[in-house]
Amino acid sequence: MRLPAAIEINEHDLKVVLARSFAKQQVSDCIVQRIEGLTDAQISKAIADIFRKEKIKPKPLLVCIPRSLVTIRNLYLPSHDEAEIQQMLQLHISRIVPYQKEEVVYDYALLGVDAMNSTELILAIAHRDILKKHMNIVQGADLYIDTMSLSSCAVWERVMFAQKAETNISELYLILDADVSSTDFIICSHDHLLFTRGMTLDIEKCVRENQIMRLTGEVRQSLALFHSEETRKNPSKIFLSGAPAIQQLEQVFKQEFEIPVQYVPGRVPAGATDYTSLTAVSEMALAKNTKRITFTLPELQISKTLRDRTKDITVLGSLAIYFFAILLLFFLGMSQREQAYLQRLSQHNAAIHDSIGSMLDQYHRTELIKECLAHRKVGMILLRELIDLLPDKIAITYLAIDGSGIMTLRGQSMQLSDVFTFISSLENSKYFKDASTKYTRTKKVADREVAEFEVTLHPETPA
Known part of the structure; x- marks a missing residue:
């Protein structure tokens, strides 16, 4: 059976979400397995076992790239031409990350035009080795990736979709998506993901060991970074998502930031801890979205093209x-x-x-x-017919028909004129054709001259 599926692999967990279909918007199953200390081959086997047990061949298969593995910057570029923007991005990438451009894969999303008529965009950069590791793990399970997308985009989509009735198109919102060892800080509007920052925090310690002040301090620092890059107003509301345990901090955030705070429940399967986020991976399995920031490896694109051509x-x-x-x-x-x-x-x-x-x-x-x-x-x-045509003064001395049907007549007459008259009568007869004179001659017989002749002709069969 072919159903949409999404996979997320971080340093702690393997997360797999199976959907009934994009149209039904329903999760069929969620699986979370601890993978700390496992090799890539063991993780591949774990993925293969999950899909074998579920009897599913995923199509499409989407991979969620965690925010903590990606470098993200907000840029303002003095151009609206796509080719020029691409050239400028090449220069910025070499300044942002200490890698050669051949070692990274990037994508960006346009956010609009600012007051200075510059193009505003958000740029995401991932190291090629990280993406290849994900690709090799999935292919090791005899599966093929259709798309690799940034987790922050899926979190933003999920929260905005769930809170459609509670949001305003002109306001900004803060989303905190908590996971086992990191929290994704997202500033967004209804239409765009504007800013994102990964905060390395153990949400379990924040809740159990009362390290909430460290979490709120990181949030304030992230807000300061946002305002240093963006001249925008403050968020009007905070949405908490991801690990269910973060719901316990709802009142703390209300008191600290003095703005409305709302918890957006996720989908947590039996066996998953209260400190695991399935927001991004579940949204990828449930919905298609062309606005997501995606990372396309050339090897993955070639493999996909070959599979499509083989299928065709x-x-x-x-x-x-x-x-x-x-x-x-x-x-x-x-x-x-x-x-x-x-x-x-x-x-x-x-x-x-x-x-x-x-x-x-x-x-x-x-x-x-x-x-x-x-x-x-x-x-x-x-x-x-021959007797009727024969004059009285002509005597027939010989008559024969050979094997080819040719009739031969020989005879004598007192005068040659009678012979010629007889031959003319034969030519006009409907029973004879092609009358031909072989010879005519005269000779004396008993002191009298006698005319001798021989005629050949073709008899016609009467109807």
Whole structure:
């Protein structure tokens, strides 16, 4: 079964959220496992075991990159052209992180234009090795990543969606998403994530050992950093999310910051501690969003392209095989129908032959007799025509028809003119054609001159 799924891997926990579908917006299951001290191969096996047990092949599979693993800065750039912005970002990245540009992967989100007509954006930079580690762990479980996105974006989406009725488009809000060893500090509006900072704090110690002042101090410091980079007003409300234990600090934040504070409940499965946040990973599994900051490894993009092309080729090949199979079945069916029809005709013919066998033999004999009589009749008709055309003064001395059907006539006449008249009559007859004179000559017989002739012609079979 293919369902959306999201994975988050940090130094303490492996989090897996399975959704019924993007459309239903319902979580099917949540799994949290401690992975401290495990190797990458062991984590891969744990992921594979989870999906094997659930009998799910995730599609799509989204990976949540924790805020603590990403460097984020707010920038103002004096350009609105995308190509120029990309060039400026290359220069800023080399100043922000101590890595070569080939060692990092970055993405950014546009926030608008400030009073100086500069483009405001939030830039996120992740080291390539961190992303490759996530990719290798997931691929080690025989799974393939569709998207890797920043956790802060998903937290912002989740809280704003859950508190849609409680937010105003013109106000700013502070979100504190608490996890086992870190808390994500987020300043946002209804439409944009404006600022985020990772605070390294053990939420369990803050709650159990009464280190709340350290947490509030970190929040005040983060607010000061926000105002040093952004000339914006203060947040109008604080939303607490993530680990359920942070709900215990709701009254403390109200007293410290003197603004409304509201806890946004998350989805915590049985077995997960009160100090684990599933806000980001659950939101990624539940909803698609093109505004998220995503990190695209070239290796991951190539692998995805190859999988898509392989899938297309497989589908095309399957369709071609199906088409040829249908054609083959069609022609085989036609051939079988023709053979069956021929067999039925043969059987019918045999039945007819059995029923009228003697009559058929008698018919063949009758036809043979008729054919013989017809040939004899032809000869009689031709002879009759020849007698009618023959003048009284001409005597036929020889008449023969050879195997090719050519008739030869020889005869005598007292005058040559009678011979020519006879030949003309033969040419005009409907029973003879191609009359040709072989010779005409005269000779003396008993002191008289006699004309001899020979004529060949083709007899026509009478209709």
